Amino acid sequence: MVADGLVRDACRLARSDARRRVVAVARRPAAPRARGRHGARHPADVGHRGPGVSDDATGQHRVVSHLARLLEVRNMSLVQLAALSGITVANLSVLKNGRARAIRFSTLTAVCDVLQCQPGDLLEVLATPGPDVGDDRAGR
Numbered sequence: 001m002v003a004d005g006l007v008r009d010a011c012r013l014a015r016s017d018a019r020r021r022v023v024a025v026a027r028r029p030a031a032p033r034a035r036g037r038h039g040a041r042h043p044a045d046v047g048h049r050g051p052g053v054s055d056d057a058t059g060q061h062r063v064v065s066h067l068a069r070l071l072e073v074r075n076m077s078l079v080q081l082a083a084l085s086g087i088t089v090a091n092l093s094v095l096k097n098g099r100a101r102a103i104r105f106s107t108l109t110a111v112c113d114v115l116q117c118q119p120g121d122l123l124e125v126l127a128t129p130g131p132d133v134g135d136d137r138a139g140r
Contacts (some may be wrong), residue, residue: 063123066123
């Protein structure tokens with residue numbers, strides 16, 4: 001009888017100790033992201049995308065997709081294009097609606113093969129606004 005009570009108490013203590021450990025792990029703050037080689041931070045932790053990205057003053061890129069127009073001319077839906085190209089409808093929708101920030105060459109090639117067009121028919125880079133008249137760098 002005494003042994004049963006000791007076993008029951010030991011089990012109860014083990015359960016409460018396990019609960020404490022689970023709660024302690026759940027409350028632990030998230031670890032900071034590890035820095036890569038040369039001390040570079042993760043891009044998601046940085047407030048800007050870097051000097052090499054050509055965005056306008058509003059933060060929008062200047063590349064425009066004409067996928068909607070090409071599909072309309074060919075009387076084709078996104079679902080049909082997805083089936084023929086092997087690209088998901090979600091990715092094609094992002095491209096069609098102008099929300100894409102990048103496009104893989106394999107995606108571009110597959111879309112152009114199905115639509116029988118060139119990348120220039122699908123994408124266009126809008127012109128940058130001209131320099132201001134009072135800008136010193138305009139003559140350089």
